[in-house]
Amino acid sequence: MKIHTTRFASIEIEPDDILFFRNGLLGFEDCRHWVLLADADNSAVAWLQSMQHSDIALPVVSPRRFVEDYQVRLEPKDVESLQLSSVEQAYVLGVVSRDEDTLTLNMRAPLVINLDRRIGCQVVTVDPQPMRYELTTLPTRLRKSA
8 A cells, every 4th residue: 555645755554563552642632543754864763754744744752762760550450441461561752842942752641552562652751751852963064944
């Protein structure tokens, strides 16, 4: 199956590549079908590309890559919704965003995905951890937008 995106042009995906988020994501509630794409230039980053909107792609990373002891406590309703039978089935990603001249990782609302079932949800944690984790400050030449 071929999908058209504004960031990656046309790409070929398999139906098994599609992830279903029953409630969408925060701010993107109408986007329920996504595909996870590798970044050709940076193996630490992947892109969550919306199937409904070709112009929506979110950079995501594994929070543990930056915060080794990062943990997400799931509510029983989330475990049930994700059809998780073991912790090993849960794949956790954090959305990267730009906050003025800094790239940050959202630590409070990670994406939890059951890769076996191809379903995911975004959870809002109540764990005592920072809301955002600063990844890097952008160089001056990258701070201006086109």
